[in-house]
Amino acid sequence: xxxxxxxxxxxxxxxxxxxxxxxxxxxxxxxxxxxxxxxxxxxxxxxxxxxxxxxxxxxxxxxxxxxxxxxxxxxxxxxxxxxxxxxxxxxxxxxxxxxxxxxxxxxxxxxxxxxxxxxxxxxxxxxxxxxxxxxxxxxxxxxxxxxxxxxxxxxxxxxxxxxxxxxxxxxxxxxxxxxxxxxxxxxxxxxxxxxxxxxxxxxxxxxxxxxxxxxxxxxxxxxxxxxxxxxxxxxxxxxxxxxxxxxxxxxxxxxxxxxxxxxxxxxxxxxxxxxxxxxxxxxxxxxxxxxxxxxxxxxxxxxxxxxxxx
Amino acid sequence: xxxxxxxxxxxxxxxxxxxxxxxxxxxxxxxxxxxxxxxxxxxxxxxxxx
Numbered sequence: 001x002x003x004x005x006x007x008x009x010x011x012x013x014x015x016x017x018x019x020x021x022x023x024x025x026x027x028x029x030x031x032x033x034x035x036x037x038x039x040x041x042x043x044x045x046x047x048x049x050x051x052x053x054x055x056x057x058x059x060x061x062x063x064x065x066x067x068x069x070x071x072x073x074x075x076x077x078x079x080x081x082x083x084x085x086x087x088x089x090x091x092x093x094x095x096x097x098x099x100x101x102x103x104x105x106x107x108x109x110x111x112x113x114x115x116x117x118x119x120x121x122x123x124x125x126x127x128x129x130x131x132x133x134x135x136x137x138x139x140x141x142x143x144x145x146x147x148x149x150x151x152x153x154x155x156x157x158x159x160x161x162x163x164x165x166x167x168x169x170x171x172x173x174x175x176x177x178x179x180x181x182x183x184x185x186x187x188x189x190x191x192x193x194x195x196x197x198x199x200x201x202x203x204x205x206x207x208x209x210x211x212x213x214x215x216x217x218x219x220x221x222x223x224x225x226x227x228x229x230x231x232x233x234x235x236x237x238x239x240x241x242x243x244x245x246x247x248x249x250x251x252x253x254x255x256x257x258x259x260x261x262x263x264x265x266x267x268x269x270x271x272x273x274x275x276x277x278x279x280x281x282x283x284x285x286x287x288x289x290x291x292x293x294x295x296x297x298x299x300x301x302x303x304x305x306x307x308x309x310x
Numbered sequence: 311x312x313x314x315x316x317x318x319x320x321x322x323x324x325x326x327x328x329x330x331x332x333x334x335x336x337x338x339x340x341x342x343x344x345x346x347x348x349x350x351x352x353x354x355x356x357x358x359x360x
Contacts, residue, residue, distance in 0.1 A: 052343070057354060058336075062347035098336050098354045105333040105352075216334060 007069060017148050020067055028065035030132045034084070038064075039135035041082040056082050057095065058102050060140075067141060071115045074142030078102065078121075079135065086136050087240070088123065089230035096223040103247070104211035104219065106140050111210075111252030116142035118150055118251045126242025128269050128276060138245070146251045146258070153248060157259050165261035168192075169203050178299040180232070181306050185218040186225035190299040195289040197271040198236065198298050200229055202264040209250035209260045226264060232306030233266075237273035244268075334358070 008021045029038055035047070041056055042049045051059045059079045066075035080091060080099060088096070107119045123138035124131050146154075156164035172178055172189045180200065181188040188202045202225050208214050214222065226245075233241035244267040250260030271277045271292055282288050331338040335358035341349040 050343075051349065051351075053351065056351050058352040059349065060352070061343065061349040064347070094354060098352065101334040101336045102352045105336075105338070219334070 007067070007072065018145060022065070022067045025065045025067065028132060031127075032133070037084055037133065037135050039077070039079045039133055039137055040084055050077070051079065051082075058099060060102065060106060063139070068144065070113075073115055073144040074110050074113070074140070076106065076110075076140040076142075078106070078138045078140060080138070081136055084135050087125070087230070087234075088136060088138075088245075089227060089234055091136075091227070093223065093227070096227050097220045100211065100214075100219040100223050103140075104214070107211055107249060107252075110140065110142040113142065114254055115144050117253045118143040118146050119249065120147070121247040121249075123243075123245040125245070126240065128242035129244050131242075146253065149246075150248065150251060150260075154251075154259055163207055163259070163261050165203055165263050166207050168201075169205070177296045180299055180303040181225060181228045183221045183224060185221035188225055188229050190295045190302060192295060194295040194298065195291065196267050196269065196277060197291065197293040198233070198266075198268045198302055199295075200266045200302065202226060202229060202266070204262055208262050210262050211249065214262070222264075228306055228310065229266065231309035232302055233268060235309035236302060236305040237270065239273065242269055332358075 010019050010021065011017075012019050032038065038050045040046075040049050040051075041054055042052045043054060050061055050064070053059075056079075058081070060076050061079075062069075063075040063077050068075045078099075080086070080088060081095060088099075091099070103121050106121070110116045110119045120141045120143060121138065122141070153164060160167050168191070169187060169189075171192070173187065175192075178190045178192065179187060180190060185205055186202060187205060188200055190199060191201050202222070204214065204218065204222065206218070208218070211219065230241075233243060246265045246267070247262070248260065248265065249262045251258045269276045277292075282290050331340070332355065333352075335355050337353045337355050339351045339353070341351065343349050
């Protein structure tokens with residue numbers, strides 16, 4: 001059975017959600033030795049890698065172990081740098097800005113495909129969230145359907161009678177206690193109802209459905225905000241800070257304008273320097289997060305860490 | 311791929327589909343890997359207009 005033939009979807013009726021089966025991923029590369037990283041550049045005499053070049057800046061390729069594959073979606077890997085030991089936080093500002101253009105380009109190209117209804121750009125950082133390769137990289141899934149978290153965000157627009165991220169941003173700016181960073185185009189805050197102790201949302205001030213609609217200066221300032229937050233996270237407990245980074249943009253369903261407001265959500269699993277938040281009985285079985293921290297207190301600590309890391 | 315030794319990298323050997331493509335200040339080079347998967351390399355253009 002070839003890769004792709006074993007990818008399938010089943011609909012879980014009780015939760016009203018798709019479940020994707022990609023059983024070939026069971027055999028994907030798992031925490032390889034330092035000198036066998038498949039995301040390194042290929043150096044003469046060294047092991048073959050995914051990028052057959054002696055050096056590169058940013059590389060994107062089809063995932064060797066895809067969860068989605070044409071003609072039923074896409075799965076790509078985005079390698080931020082050929083420096084194995086770096087991170088998004090330590091990229092040169094110019095490289096981080098270039099990465100915004102790469103994400104924008106992938107959104108446009110994948111979103112134009114008929115088999116992609118939603119372009120999801122994300123990064124898993126740290127073994128705490130299941131990372132299998134330490135080299136700085138993110139991923140992009142082109143879903144052949146609009147996934148449930150995105151559908152719920154669109155439902156929030158309908159419930160609130162307008163763009164929910166716009167309204168929530170206005171509330172946060174009026175309150176002010178949970179703002180941790182801002183510049184002329186972007187605001188970073190711990191949301192009023194944060195589920196994770198140090199959850200943060202990075203939201204464009206202007207209502208832009210996707211990166212496509214952002215100006216060059218807005219993309220630059222978005223990269224500044226994302227790096228400020230990532231560096232602040234690392235400074236918070238003075239250790240590499242694990243997180244899931246999730247970029248939300250407008251769906252790309254052909255012929256439909258479903259709305260959306262580009263923003264990036266971070267879900268860090270640490271609640272202290274050593275303790276993880278687990279999704280257990282209430283979170284998994286009842287869908288209700290129980291938090292041990294107040295967002296206002298977390299925001300004060302995170303704001304201080306971002307200032308220290310600046 | 312662990313353990314497999316690489317031939318000296320030869321960018322010219324990769325199939326390049328398009329030239330001079332760019333997104334904003336970033337140049338795009340498209341390749342096809344040996345197994346048919348797409349590879350796109352993005353390089354910041356230092357001479358791009360601000």
